[in-house]
Amino acid sequence: MVVATRVLSYRQAINEALRLEMRRDPTVILMGEDVAGGATVEHVEQEGAWGGPLGVTKSLVSEFGRRRVLDTPISEAAFIGAAVGAAVTGLRPVAELMFVDFFGVCMDQIFNQGAKLRYMFGGKAKVPMVIRTMIGAGFGAAGQHSGCHYSVFAHMPGLKAVAPATPYDAKGLLIAAIRDDDPVLFFEHKMLYDTTGEVPEGDYVVPIGKADVKREGNDVTIVAISRMVHVALEAAARLAADGIDAEVVDLRSLSPLDEETVLRSLAKTRRLVVVDEDNPRCSIAADIAALAVDKGFDSLDAPVKLVTAPHTPVPFSPPLEQYYVPSPERVVAAVRELL
Amino acid sequence: MEIPRERLLWLYERMVLIRAFEDRVAQLFAAGKLPGFVHLYAGEEAIAVGVCAHLTDRDFITSTHRGHGHCIAKGVDVRAMMTELYGKATGVCKGKGGSMHIADVDKGMLGANGIVGGGPPIACGAGLTAKTLGTDQVAVYFFGDGAAEQGTTHEAMNLAAIWKLPVVFVCENNLYAESTPWTYHCAAPDIASRAAAYDMPGVLVDGTDVFAVYEAAGEAIARARRGEGPTLLECRAFRYYGHFQGDAVTYRTPEEEASYRQRDPIQRFRQAVLSQGLLGEDELDAVDAAVKDRIEEAVRFAETSPYPPPEECLTDVYVSYPVEQLAFRH
């Protein structure tokens, strides 16, 4: 069967995934601050006001109504926890934690409740919920609205975590996340919302736990995630001009981790650079390096190089923020050190 | 209530300074001069000013994402503030905090906050310091109506009450949390009455009337200084701009917005002092002119200040790694 595709933005792809799943399954609900917006304000009661702070959930309330698209008070512990409770008892909630930096406010409900119930209850509970949340620097949003922090969640048993880099992956991974019976953290990079790409119509699933080779190459493997996939691809393009053939592996999922794809690529190229916008200590980047050393040692012809953010909060000032985010130049320089 | 002349002039000057700062920031933001995003305080000036009139540099405040007004009322230098908003090295936080994290501990200003509900426990901590050290310092937590629904606000009110901490909780009810009306997000008919749950006084105040705020805050702060514990004030006012600059504000009608200006805190102040002959029009106009110059001077200073060097990114963090190690592996 030929499926029509069209060009959508990352934002539109996420909106479409939510819409299709809500149409397909009446137990899927959305909740979060201003996900519709303007609750009880007569002239926007139907169509909503904001549709999320960056318009990602826009117009969903018009189709599904306020019983399924719920504006919440600024009470993350209460509504993220309510998502856990609703998930255990028969709904498939998609809760929005506006910026991932806010996780501290509601972490108990995520980590001690949502993540552990199935295990502690001897397998009897299912927690089919999704937490959508924004990550990343680049907006000048400073120390409490710019982190990635996904490594924190990957560290926690019982949570799945995905971070798509393209509109295609965003749609397919979100559909997979909603259908998954475990709690899934869905990380949306705010600098990617306006990026575009081919997206098929209708529903399809990008499996959770499967990495994707975004560029094939033989000389070095660059593993990246989320926005850093684009930084890695840009670096690969520059390296190609000098005859260096880089392979770019987009992890897509942090948890579960697709060890096989990373190790297969490493076995081919024998060199590894990891690019990660998260803070470096105890991070997904460090985890990939550990994987290479632990299970790919014989493939390594050179040390593993990590190109990450520094181990600091995100600064406000533009030149500092630019310094903070890994750049193609730094990736290129890291690759050159290996060759 | 008698307010000395200099105090009256101070109230006016601070309100006008906040308004001028915010209006200028709105222009600069629209012109693409300021990175990030800004939440403006115009319309709510009487609250910060009426409360901070009773505080000295030794007292503490914690603030919100909408923090410029609190800073100015607490005496933070507007030049250093404007420069911070530009992300320049001479900013009050060296350009590292920006609008949402603007702070000046030397002035007792313990930070704007990017986390709704981030401030109340910190205000309790400041109150605990004062109580433990036996000083007469007071801590004020400014918070929005939206922050009234955050668990930290409730936990902090209870903590302040059981320990009789010198903390004043000042809720700035501007009717909305982002696009959500407070009547939707709050189950109670008013926020002030929640004080009953924590056995503290709760007072509903017209937050567009600086005299009303001044009086209510004066009592609450005096009570805190006497060691009698916390008070909750709910001040109702309007935010003139959108939630942040760039908000299309579809959730308010033009009529609603127009009605706000009829209760403008600065105009109300002018009318009150002029009709009672407390201050002269020329005095007030002189304040307006001086404020304008000050803001323009702040903008000039900000524009001509340098950005911090990129490596400044790595300083002031508790755990720092040597720069040599930072080329790729931080």
Ligand SMILES: Cc1ncc(C[n+]2csc(CCOP(=O)(O)OP(=O)(O)O)c2C)c(N)n1
């Ligand atoms: C913990 C947390 N949740 C959500 C947000 C996003 N947010 C920023 S301001 C705001 C609304 C705040 O409303 P209110 O407390 O009434 O203050 P106002 O903006 O009206 O001054 C929200 C939801 C945040 N910064 N922190």
Ligand SMILES: [Mg+2]
């Ligand atoms: Mg509000």
